[in-house]
Amino acid sequence: MGRTKLAAKNITFGYVGQLATALMSFILRTIFIARLSRNLLGVNDLYSNILSLLSMAELGIGTALNFSLYAPVARKDTEKVKSYMQMYRKAYHTIAIVVAVIGLALTPFLKYFVKKPGEITVRDMTLYYLIFLFNTVSTYFVSYKYSLVNAEQKNYIQTNINTITKIITVFFQIIILLVIPNLYLYLLADAAVQLIQKLFVNNYLNRLYPYLTDKDVTPLSTEEHSEIWRKTRALVLHKVGDVARLQTDTLIISSFIEVGMAAVVGNYTMVTGTIANFVNIIFNSVISGFGNLIATESKEKQFKTFKVYRFFASWVYGFSACGFFILLQPLIYLWIVQKYGPDWMLGNLAVYLFLTDYYFKGDRIVLSNYKTAAGVFEQDKYLALIQGIVNLVLSIVLVQKIGLAGIYVGTVVSGLIANITKPIIIYKVCFDKSSISYFADSAKYIITEAATILALYMLGTVVMKNITFLTFAMMFVIVTVVFNAVFWIIYHKTEEYDYLKGIVLRKLGKA
Template identity: 50%
Template sequence: MSRIEFAKKNITYGYIGTVLNLILKFVSRTVFIYALGATYLGVNGLYTNILSVLSFAELGIGTAMNYSLYKPIAEGDKEKIKSLMNLYKTAYRWIAGIVAILGLAIIPFLQFVIKDPGNISNTELVLYYLIFLFNTVTSYFVSYKYSLANAEQKNYIQTNIRTVSTVMVVLTQIVVLLFLQNFLIYLLVGAFIELLEKVYANFYLNKKYPMLLEKNVRELESQEVEPIKTNIKALIFHKIGEISVYQSDNIVISSFINITVVGLVSNYNLLISSVTQLINIIFNSLISSFGNLIATESIEKQLRLFKVYRFVAFWIFGFSSIAFITLLSPFVELWIGSEMVINQMVIYLIIIDFYARGHRIVVNNFKIAAGVFDADKYVAIVQAVVNLVISIILVQYIGLVGIYVGTVIQGLIATGIKPFIVYKNVFNQSVKEYYVDSAVYLIIMALTLLLIEVIKSQLLSTVNWVNFVSLVVVVTVVVNAIFFILLRKRSEFKYLKNIILKKEGASN
């Protein structure tokens, strides 16, 4: 099966699963808000972030190991694959133990990061947290096995198993919310079903890859382990940066404002992350294909496909950013009430970061596929420091806006530096063209947004479902029409047109 065929299969199953999951989660969130309220929603979001912080213990081992598997899989080197997977298994068992110990050690400090928990007792907060911790720790005993399927460009295996599990979890939890309105039972049924999923996944992957159970596994030699260690050392820095930036906002909000605001923000994050999941199916499904591309094709072809990849990212993230800025607050007001709407300036900042991340996902995914981890490791630390310092200082003066100012500033640092690193280390070319394209894309998006804002002021003078749906249609048509008119002559657009019309070979 070619790279394009694998990508199509991964994307197709990814969309089916994600759309189904998002519909159910949206329904579940709506029921959750009315059944339990914003405070419990804030606890749910906060604990998710705390456990994501504890994933620091993973140290980027998964990313390094996935990269290490691309070449032996392409060459059919079964013995090397077995050795790598055995190393991976040992590492993840250690990680599970470390996360469990660190997770338990945090319990005495929970009361200091949860401000104004309402009528939720400290005992309840600890019990809820332990369930979250159990879910996280048990995941490490099976997640490493998915790396073999993913490195073979068969991401759809993990997608399909997760889809079935998520559907079962969400449907069961909705029933609990409707009839029992009990957060503890809500968490317990989810944890039980997810445990069954892990048991099944372990059985299925062992059967599909019997080599995982073979005992005659040679130990990797020092020269084989050394590049993995080098990548892991670099990825430690990336992991610190990632956690400090994207898992700390809710903790800062809970500590300096209150836990209820975490719940309000989480509604917006649900909508944005839902769309992001749909978008990322396209981009993340291609990482393993790019790994194969880089291992087998010329730099010229790699650069050509990178530009196409990035062009698609601009179109999708540019359109989504304009739609979010225009539609998020009206939708939240219609969905769950005007009291759940947050400051529009906060939304602007969140979407600026969303747009910048859209460009970074292209750079980061190509960098991961190429195994370039060491060159920008200190950038991640700079991002982390800038984000935390600015957010903690400004939240005390301008509240929620200050937290997201820090998020935007750190993101712009990475958005400016990482393309230079990729062009230098992967393509061995000047990055000037990338920055020029960035400016062109930004100008197109800004002008389009101005036009949409003018249209919005006319169409949405009164917030109701009829006006909102009309605005959705207008935004969709106008934004994409403008993008088409202004970008249709670019080589990237022509390449995609040829792919769609099947003028390019399927092996691309």
């Protein structure tokens, strides 16, 4: 099966899985808000965030090893794959122990991360956290095996397993919330289902790739070890910086504002994250395809493919960002605020800064994915660290001066550093080209996006003068039609559009 067909299969299953999990998650969070307190929801979101921070212990080893697997998988070199997987297994078992130790060491300090906990005792804080920690640590004993599946461009296997697990988990959690609304039972249901899933995955992947259980494995050479650790050392800085920039907002909110505010923000991030996950399925599904493309095609072919995906990302992320700028606040109002009160809505400034970061994050997604597939880790190894420091300093200083909006100022500024520097590095290293054309295209896309948002915002103040489900639906249709019409009118004569049009027509059997 070729790159395009595998990517299409990954995207199809990805969308089915994401649609199912998004719907279940929306229902679950709505019931959680109704049956348990805002503070408990905030603690739930905070601990998810803290455990994401602890994943920093992985320090890029998985990314480096995934990159190393592309070539032997493409060559069908089973012995070399076995060697890499043996190293991967040892590394991840060590990581599990490190995460467990660090996680337990954080336990006495949890009370300092939860400002205004209300009815939640320190004992409860600790026990909730230990359940989260168990789920995270146990994952490392199995997750490394997915790297082989993904290197073969069969991401849909992992997607399907995760989707089924999520549906089963949410089903039991909804029953618990409706019958016995108790956070302990809620978290233990998740832990039990996930443990069963991990046991199943371990057995299933061993049967799918029986050579993973072979004892006769040739160790990697000194040169191969050195290559992996060289990339890993560079990725350590990337990982630390990314964690400091992308995964500290909830912790800062809970520590400096209040834990309940983390729950309010979590509603917004769930909505935008759900849409981003739909969009990212397309681009994340082709990372392994990029890896195969880089291993087998010329730089000119690689560059043309990159430009097409970059154009597509700008269109899709631009559309979703535009929709959020116009419709996110009304959606939150209809979903939660009109029933539970204005305490569940964020101020416009914080939301618009949050969405600005959403757009620019999407603008660089193809850069990041291509860089990962190409193994370009060392050239910008200090960039993410600088971003993380800038984000932490600005966020912590400004949250104490202007509140929540200050956190997102730090997020936006630190993110823009990558939007400026990554294109320069990738164009030079991967394509031997100047990045001027990239920034010229970026300027066109941003101007198109900003002008369209402004026009639609003015129209929205008239259409949604009274926010109802009908006026919201009307505005959704208007945003969809207007944004895509504008983008088509401006860009339908470009080479990138023609290439995408050709793919769609071939899929429909018309070309």
